Amino acid sequence: MLGGIFSFHSSWDYRKDTYTHKPLPLQCISLNFRGFQYLQVMLFAIEEINNSSDLLPGISLGYKIYDVCGSIARGVRVTLALANGNEVVSAFSEASCTRPAQVQAIVGETYSSTWMAMATVTGPFNIPSISHFATCACLSDKTKYPSFLRTIPSDYYQSRALAQLVKHFGWTWVGAIRTNDDYGNNGMATFTEVAQQLGICLEYSVPFFRTDPPEKMQWIIDIVKASTAKVIVAFLTNADMEVLIHKFSHHNLTGFQWVGSEAWISDSQIAAINKHHILDGAIGLAIPKAHVSGLREFMMDVKPLNTSSNELFAEFWETLFSCKFKQSKSSAGIQRECTGHEDVTGVQNSFTDMSLMPIFYNVYKGVYAVAHGLHSVLSCNKTCNNTVQLDPFKILQHTKKVYFQTKEGDEVYFNENGDPPAKYEIINWQPTENDIVDFVIVGLHDASLPADKQLILQNKSLIWAQNSQQVPLSVCSEECPAGTRKVLQKGKPVCCYDCLRCAEGEISNMTDSITCVRCHPEFWSNERRDACVQKEAEFLSYEEIMGALLTAASLFGTCITAVVAFIFFRYRKTPIVRANNSELSFLLLFSLTLCFLCSLTFIGRPSEWSCMLRHTAFGITFVLCISCVLGKTIVVLMAFRATLPGSNVMKWFGPTQQKFSVLGFTLIQVIICILWLTISPPFPYKNFKDFKDKIILECALGSAVGFWAVLGYIGLLAILCFILAFLARKLPDNFNEAKFITFSMLIFCAVWITFIPAYVSSPGKFSVAVEIFAILASSFGLLICIFIPKCHIILLKPEKNTKKNMMGKEGPKSL
Numbered sequence: 001m002l003g004g005i006f007s008f009h010s011s012w013d014y015r016k017d018t019y020t021h022k023p024l025p026l027q028c029i030s031l032n033f034r035g036f037q038y039l040q041v042m043l044f045a046i047e048e049i050n051n052s053s054d055l056l057p058g059i060s061l062g063y064k065i066y067d068v069c070g071s072i073a074r075g076v077r078v079t080l081a082l083a084n085g086n087e088v089v090s091a092f093s094e095a096s097c098t099r100p101a102q103v104q105a106i107v108g109e110t111y112s113s114t115w116m117a118m119a120t121v122t123g124p125f126n127i128p129s130i131s132h133f134a135t136c137a138c139l140s141d142k143t144k145y146p147s148f149l150r151t152i153p154s155d156y157y158q159s160r161a162l163a164q165l166v167k168h169f170g171w172t173w174v175g176a177i178r179t180n181d182d183y184g185n186n187g188m189a190t191f192t193e194v195a196q197q198l199g200i201c202l203e204y205s206v207p208f209f210r211t212d213p214p215e216k217m218q219w220i221i222d223i224v225k226a227s228t229a230k231v232i233v234a235f236l237t238n239a240d241m242e243v244l245i246h247k248f249s250h251h252n253l254t255g256f257q258w259v260g261s262e263a264w265i266s267d268s269q270i271a272a273i274n275k276h277h278i279l280d281g282a283i284g285l286a287i288p289k290a291h292v293s294g295l296r297e298f299m300m301d302v303k304p305l306n307t308s309s310n311e312l313f314a315e316f317w318e319t320l321f322s323c324k325f326k327q328s329k330s331s332a333g334i335q336r337e338c339t340g341h342e343d344v345t346g347v348q349n350s351f352t353d354m355s356l357m358p359i360f361y362n363v364y365k366g367v368y369a370v371a372h373g374l375h376s377v378l379s380c381n382k383t384c385n386n387t388v389q390l391d392p393f394k395i396l397q398h399t400k401k402v403y404f405q406t407k408e409g410d411e412v413y414f415n416e417n418g419d420p421p422a423k424y425e426i427i428n429w430q431p432t433e434n435d436i437v438d439f440v441i442v443g444l445h446d447a448s449l450p451a452d453k454q455l456i457l458q459n460k461s462l463i464w465a466q467n468s469q470q471v472p473l474s475v476c477s478e479e480c481p482a483g484t485r486k487v488l489q490k491g492k493p494v495c496c497y498d499c500l501r502c503a504e505g506e507i508s509n510m511t512d513s514i515t516c517v518r519c520h521p522e523f524w525s526n527e528r529r530d531a532c533v534q535k536e537a538e539f540l541s542y543e544e545i546m547g548a549l550l551t552a553a554s555l556f557g558t559c560i561t562a563v564v565a566f567i568f569f570r571y572r573k574t575p576i577v578r579a580n581n582s583e584l585s586f587l588l589l590f591s592l593t594l595c596f597l598c599s600l601t602f603i604g605r606p607s608e609w610s611c612m613l614r615h616t617a618f619g620i621t622f623v624l625c626i627s628c629v630l631g632k633t634i635v636v637l638m639a640f641r642a643t644l645p646g647s648n649v650m651k652w653f654g655p656t657q658q659k660f661s662v663l664g665f666t667l668i669q670v671i672i673c674i675l676w677l678t679i680s681p682p683f684p685y686k687n688f689k690d691f692k693d694k695i696i697l698e699c700a701l702g703s704a705v706g707f708w709a710v711l712g713y714i715g716l717l718a719i720l721c722f723i724l725a726f727l728a729r730k731l732p733d734n735f736n737e738a739k740f741i742t743f744s745m746l747i748f749c750a751v752w753i754t755f756i757p758a759y760v761s762s763p764g765k766f767s768v769a770v771e772i773f774a775i776l777a778s779s780f781g782l783l784i785c786i787f788i789p790k791c792h793i794i795l796l797k798p799e800k801n802t803k804k805n806m807m808g809k810e811g812p813k814s815l
Contacts, residue, residue: 001061001062001064001103001104002046002061002062002063002064002106002107002367002370003064003065003066003082003102003103003105003106003107003108004039004064004065004066004106004108005066005068005078005079005106005107005108005118006067006068006109006110007035007067007068007069007070007110007111008028008031008032008035008036008039008067008069008316009028009029009031009032009067009069009070010030010032010210010239011028011069011210011211011239012026012027012028012029012069012070012071012074013026013029015027026069026073026074028067028069028071028074029069031315031316032239033316033320033349033350034110034238034269035067036316036351037351037356037360038108038110038132038359038360038363039065040299040302041295041299041360041364042063042367043063044292044294044299045364045367045368045371046061046063048294049061049368049371055368055372055380056371056374056375056378056380056384057380057382057383058384059374059380059384059386061371064082064103066081066082068109070111070114071114072113072114075109075114075115075117075118076117076118076121079117079118079121079122080121081102082102082103082106082127083102083103083121083122083127084102104127104128104370104374105128105129105130105370105395105399106118106122106127106129106130107129107131107132107363107367107370108131108132108363109131109133109134110133111133111134111181111183111237112134112136112139112181112182112183112186113136113181113183114134115129115134115136115139115148116136116139116182119139119144119147119148120144120145122147122148123144123146123147125147125392126146126147126392126393126396127147127392128147128370128373128392128395128396128399129148129149130149130369130370130399131148131149131150131151131152131366132151132359132362132363132366133152133359133362134150134152134183135150135153135154135187135262135263136154136182136183136186136187137154137155137159137187137190138182140156140417140418142416142417146396147392147396148418149366149399149418150362150366150418150419151362151363151365151366151369151420152262152287152359152362152420153419153421153422153423153424153447154419154422155183155190155261156190157447158187158262158285158424159188159190159191159194159235160190160194161285161422161424161454161455162191162233162235162259162261162285163191163198163200164198164445164454165283165426165445165455166195166200166233166259167195167198167199168455168457170471170473171200171230171231171257171472171474171475172199172201172475172495173200173201173228173229173231173474173476173495173496174195174200174201174202174203174229174232174233174474175202175205175223175227175231175232176191176192176202176204176205176235177206177208177220177233177235177236178205178207178208178234178235178236179207179209179235179236180208180209180212181209183237183263184207184208184235184240185207187235187261188205188233188235191233191235192205199494199495201493201496203227203229204223204224204227204229206220206223208220208236208240208244209240217247221247221248221251221253224248224253225251225253228476229474229476230257230465230472230473230474231256231257231258231474232256232257232259234258234260234261234264235261236260236261236263236264237264238263238264238267238269238270241260241263241267242273245270245274245278245279246273248278249278252276253278254276254277254278254466255465255466256465257281257464257472257474258278258279258282258283258465259282259283259284260282260284260427262284262286262424265282265283265284265285265286265429265439266286266355266356266358268350268353268355268437268439269353269355271429271437271439272350274437277466280431280463280465280466280467281428281430281462281465281466282428282429283427283428283429283462284427285424285425285426285427286358286424286425286426286427286439287358287361287425288358288423288424288425289357289358289425289441290357290358290360290361290408290410291357291361291408292357292360293407293408295360296354299344299351299352300344300352301344303340317338317340317342318338320342320344320351321338321347322336323336323337324336324337325337325338325340355439361410364406365406365410368404368406369402369404369412369414370395372399372402373395373396373398373399373402376398376401376402377390377394377398400418402414421448422446422448423444423445423446423447423448424444425441425443425445426441426442426443426444426445426457427439427440427441427442428442428462428463429463430462430463441458442458442460443455443456443457444456444458475495476492476497477489477495477496477498477499478499479511479512480497480499480508480511480512480513481499481511481530482508482509482510482513482530483501483507483508483528483529483530484499484500484501484508484513484529485499485500485502485513485514485515486498486499486512486513487499487500501529502516502525504524504525505519505525505692506518506519506529507519507525507529507530507531508529508530509530509531519532520532521686521688522534522535522686522695524692535694535695536693536695537605537694537697538691538694538695538697538764538765539604539605539606539697539765539768540602540603540604540765540768540769540772541604541605542604546769550599550603550772550773550776551600553776554597554599554600554772554776555596557592557596557779557780557783558593558597560783561589561596561783564589564783564787564788564791565586567791567794567795568586568589568790569586571794571801574801575801575802575803576790576793576794576800577790583658584628584631584632584635584658585632585787587624587628588625588628588629588782589787591621591625592625592782592783594617594624595618595621595625595775595778595779596776596779598614598618598775599618599772599775599776601613601614602768602772602775603772606684606685606699607684608684610684610699611681611682611683611684612681612682614682615673615676615682615699615707615710616673616676616677616710618710618775619669619672619673619710619714620666620669620673622778623665623666623668623669623713623717624669625779625782626665626714626717626718626721626748627661627662627665627666627717628662629721629741629744629782629786630665630717630721631658631661631662632741633721633724633741634658634661634724635658637724665717669710672709672710672713673706673710675706676702676706676707676709676710679706680702680703681702681703682699682700682702682707683700683702684697684698684700685698685700690763690764691763691764696763696764698764698767711752714752715749715752718745718749718752719749721745722746722748722749725741725742741785743785744781744784744785744786747777747778747781747782747785748781748782751774751778751781752774752778755770755771758770759771
């Protein structure tokens, strides 16, 4: 004996209990043809099994059917009736309370909440309980519901599949409406959890039940109207969806993209009431299509039972054909009388609609699962062992382990949680002519595959809300393009954000980036901030104007020095050349040539050798130059002192001593440079600090002490030379060497004093240019002040190039 529990009515009459008397029995209302369809499927399966010689041979299956009209309280009542019998037993009766259950298994009922209550009753009795449509993941908990099985996948998989579907189309800002029972609340809770992991936000998630008062319905409508989300995920039963669509139609709430659960997405009855095109373009998950041969014919061949003993079936027949078995007057007038021979095939309503064949197939498989479990318990082969005691626990264990194929070739089995494999079809509502909706299969979802391959969409044209061919956009904020990053809006979900442009030197090369990545120091962000580009390497090169001008000035100074050297060599025996140690003059000209040339080492791309050469060459050549000038200054002073009677000064500072003094002064600088190069030499350095978008290639000093020691030594010699020359400023006018030296040292010191702040404050290659300018300016100062006047005399006024004139002994000038 099998128990069948179905909702032949979709609702019940709500009555408020006063608790002053015993509550009246629940009054079911709103006849539901779907329940009768499920019943017909159960009867069809039982008839097939009873006529089969292979399954339960010699055993006939019977049934007891109850209507629960979706009520939890009524579900518990009828479950107890199926388990223990419906007799009223006195508390003082001696009748045994341990008699066998009235049925060996219970099948049917669609609602998860009802099944949760019913399974709590059947669990302690170990009565196998199989549902064809209760999908709540909570029912997979075998500690609470040990006897519950089902032939429809758990919402554990459906909720995840819906979240993946929403994510696939880029909808990150959605609304949600759920049935306010365990089916809707648990399913939506799982959906919300997975959606958050996938970056989807819910603008609202509201509960709804078909018996809610009007003010609750108005509250939901106001929320939907005020929302900005264009996608609504509806985790609703078909009965709740039917009521909801009626309410939405009254307020003309169209233009939303609906995403539906398996409970209503493939229900043609819902599609039939979609007159205002609210659900056009809906997409969702459905149980895979199925076909049971002979089932449609069986359902169309239904005949009325004895109406005197079955009021429920009489009500069904009368509603199906709009007739009465007995004539009765009503507000609508006298209806025609039912004959009992009406033809069901001539009627078009939800009873004759076969769109829920996949759910019918689940009922069919549930009955067969129980039959295969009994077949195993009774050790059936050609015959069954009728002597076996039908223990519910044993039946349950065998039913859990069934593995068989239906006549259509589909495998039926349960996992450890009593659930079947989770496979869904993705359905798209595509309106056709005459307002008929075509349920088009556009994809599949198989939970047994790896996560990245579960969702399979076929290359088919989809229809969206308002018959649009374009995928609707439903986001709180537009995606942030490359080159920007997301900044969350205060007090709003993570899907609501502003797009902030990446800072200089940072990029984001993908959309919706949450951070900007700083470029490598050698790179810089482009204008769009979506890629790092190589920074321009900047150094003082020969190709640029400033480098070319400085190079030209250096070569010009070298050439002028060479010309002066040539003049001095050509007139080396003249008094003006010989008067002040011609060897020091040539050495000075040589050192000036090196000074001009050493400036070239500062131009061009810095390398390890050029960095070491430029500073040391500059330091040594300038010391050599200043040493020669210092030698000449001392010679001038000595020469003046030697003209005094009894003076023998020149023997202490003759040509040899002058050479050694120059060598000694230069050697000190060489030692300083060697120590500098040995301890911490200059090296090529990439400067990223001075400019954001450029790399300054420069020579790091290595040891700052070494650099300033070289400069300091040059400065010390220059100051000493300046002081000595200043002391010799009152020599006779004709012997003006000391004045020129004084002036040249004045220029030299002025240049290098101003060099220090200019060098420190100049950025990048300009600091190099400042140093070159200082070298050239001081070199030109020495060359012009010391040698140009002499060249003037040699070339233009040879009459003054006499020994007498040099000694100031020339007679009175003629007028």
